[in-house]
Amino acid sequence: MPEQSRGPTDGLMQPRPLTVAHVLERAERLYAHKYVVTAEGRRLTYAEVAEHARRLATALDAHGVPAGARVGTFAGNNRRHLEVYLGVPAAKRVLHSINIRLSAEHLEYIVNHAEDDVVFVDRGLLPRIWPSAGRLPTVRHWVVMDDGTGGEIPSDPRILDYDELIAGAEPFTGSFEDAFTLADENLASGLCYTSGTTGPPKGVLYSHRSTVLHTLGTLAAGFVGLRESDVVLPIVPMFHANAWGLPYGAMMAGASLVLPGASAEPAHLLRLMAAERVTVAGAVPTVWTSLAPELRAYDLGAARVLLSGGSAVAPALSETYRAAIGLPITHSWGMTEISPTGVIGGTRTQHQDATEAEQVAVRAAQGQPLPLVNIRIADVETGRELPRDGRAVGEVQVAGPWVAGGYYRVDAPDSFTADGWLRTGDLATIDADGYLRLVDRIKDLIKSGGEWISSVELEGAIASHPDVVEVAVIGRPDPRWMERPVAYVALRAGGTATADELLAHITPMVAKWWLPDEFFFMTALPKTGTGKLSKTELREAARIA
């Protein structure tokens, strides 16, 4: 392509930056009457939420929290957390949402690595983090957010009360947005650490630009398409990849938000969904599994999109929802490094005349990339791009303005290609319509006798048995075949399926040499800090067994 040689170069548009401040101030200007519903059913308008965020900004100044400082949160999905979500980036500090389910070792590593200056913590979660306080030297202030749990608050000069902090500060009355220049859109607005299955957790440092573009992505019609008439329930934690962008997305769109607090109890979530006429909800598959038995007891008729991410949803689970409430589950594929959403599932016009079975198969795919996101698959060994033919299997690589290009203060060259794309570690096909279909995580693939077995596909087959609630298939070291599949299964209450029954059930679905060598029955499968099934724990168990 020739180089620019004469005439105009840059356009003459206003140098307006993309900033989280716009999300806050747009909600104030257009949607002041829309609201957040708390776990207790209390409603706060966006005008109130924004005013608290404006007071928070002044309080950060008063406490000498420098611009660019990391402000940690250790909190569930509640309205004070939302105020911090807004006020911290709008005031040019960096929101570092910390996973509350981490081990003390990882927790301390992360807070020290981020050099958090302040940490906002739910009162009920204080016992999980306060014992580490002595080993977190950068944290000058601990701001306790009263969640009604009534836990004890240590007597310590570093501890502040959130409500007092807010009440004691005047609201910032200027425009946060106007305080940003165009170059500032690249300032860091958020920081999330990956769960770190290998090595220490790694931080993804989001910019205002990447966050706003991802937020616009959540508004794109035909994908999630958040809109003013929505009522959005992020069940996925706000400390996990920014709750998939739902809090910022809802406020940008003018939708109301339902923040369910700390409880993931099925009856609590279902009551909220019915009472608040929730239209969009997002959760990991294990949560959707836990709600499934009670679906018909609630009026979920307002629901429009049920998003599931973190790992693949078995078609059987999605079809359970479709049968019970007329709405299948929609795949949302991504990861912390993708802000987190890259791909959204569902059928398109070309599937209108497809058979029901074909539509189920389309919905079982992860879906198509959002606008601005590019995906490709590459040969794991050579790195060569593979065809989009729905058959070639390769590692998924992702490019886009809301995709990480590096990790915070750590080199990880293996995570990125030479041309700057993210290597995801997921194996998939891409078809001619651009649909991504996950085959497996590279590390979850089972190598048996020189051939690959997809644990995801085997799990889907086993999960289609009506007695099965949870299933995980891993590769057990095997002297002859290198690895052989074994399955861990949790049955529904009253379920009676045996290993032989499950084998008979899946035999028509998979190749004979894919059949698991053994089935282990458990009451519940082990989970990671983000609620995903923990194959690491199962692998350790299998190694010992």
Next chain:
Amino acid sequence: MPEQSRGPTDGLMQPRPLTVAHVLERAERLYAHKYVVTAEGRRLTYAEVAEHARRLATALDAHGVPAGARVGTFAGNNRRHLEVYLGVPAAKRVLHSINIRLSAEHLEYIVNHAEDDVVFVDRGLLPRIWPSAGRLPTVRHWVVMDDGTGGEIPSDPRILDYDELIAGAEPFTGSFEDAFTLADENLASGLCYTSGTTGPPKGVLYSHRSTVLHTLGTLAAGFVGLRESDVVLPIVPMFHANAWGLPYGAMMAGASLVLPGASAEPAHLLRLMAAERVTVAGAVPTVWTSLAPELRAYDLGAARVLLSGGSAVAPALSETYRAAIGLPITHSWGMTEISPTGVIGGTRTQHQDATEAEQVAVRAAQGQPLPLVNIRIADVETGRELPRDGRAVGEVQVAGPWVAGGYYRVDAPDSFTADGWLRTGDLATIDADGYLRLVDRIKDLIKSGGEWISSVELEGAIASHPDVVEVAVIGRPDPRWMERPVAYVALRAGGTATADELLAHITPMVAKWWLPDEFFFMTALPKTGTGKLSKTELREAARIA
């Protein structure tokens, strides 16, 4: 706000630019089977359109068209024009769409001011521009796009045939998108001149960034919300403010496009809408007026959004549509300087329980700003910002990343505020929900006896009479009152309303001193090059009369 003082500054996201190349390559990857329908009902897939755009890029190279050069188009809404829309910016040239209805004087001024290197022209439009060719020294090539009209083509070495040009070039096989760096997103991608009611036309130079962000705005759910299942009919010309972003928006969303060609004949447009199951269409009010009498003769049941812009739609016209096809007209407010869309109308959840009359009043407002767009009103004399109370009337000012910050190669300091916002020349109120309600153009406001009369409001009252098809109210110079309103009216075929009847009709609706001094009846009112009612011509007539 404190300055960034320590810790991370910029986020670590991929430096991926926002470019029109992404729109093209996304359509290739995900929506290759979707299509453009031509005026003759022919279908071309996006794969074909994209391949032609790829050949066009190579042809531009072969003909020595430098990067950054302005490439003019003088064409209607057709598929070749769409190919140029895509191929020119993707290949880093600047798309300059020229209004085909300009006077020769303005046309020559614009092409010379833009220094167009090449002009792509519909064969049927050649007679309108070829006589100027000798006075357009920068244009090295004229590429004629055969539109089936069979007009004569002069024998001149500068004239090339579009189809031969495309057939003779190999398609560019690389990634256009990958040829852009982050800084390149500010490169100019498009150029549109305003119609220039005062002084010479002024050019708005769009960047790739502004164009892509505006395109994302057309996808925002709850506003226009273009989606894959849409079939989009831009009746608004592609030479007029980029057809309101509908061509790029449709391709980004994966929607199909119906390009109606040169004819604005009501039966032609209605046939296309019915036959192609059009879901979204955009046109100026005069077009919607022309379609209104025939609505019930066609099945328009697929329609989802009928956008109207350029000037306010009388509520009576919108209600005619609602009565006939169950769908009111949606306001789209903007201008060439806003890419062009700033504000979209319609009701929101807070109006669900409103009376029908209240909902009509909400739909008569211009609406709320799209994400990323900020609007405010300011006192015309002092420039002071006015309250958002639905009562204070001031000039609308606009800020946002797709809003012009200057004009191409001309100083126009009066068009922008000291803090860089666009001064629109429109007078309006903004209410507490952020709804913009136009009162008038500053220059169309009538000053009578020291008080202002809104010509828009008077026109709305007169247009609510069933016999009235078109109406314009202007201020006629008056020795005693300075100005007095006079009305120009076109009646429907068979309409019998007299001046006295119209006066009686509007007397209950407006202040007594607003009543027009005189009514003039015409068969049709004069229009500008973009199809808006031309008050300039009427003012000249009133001055002479």
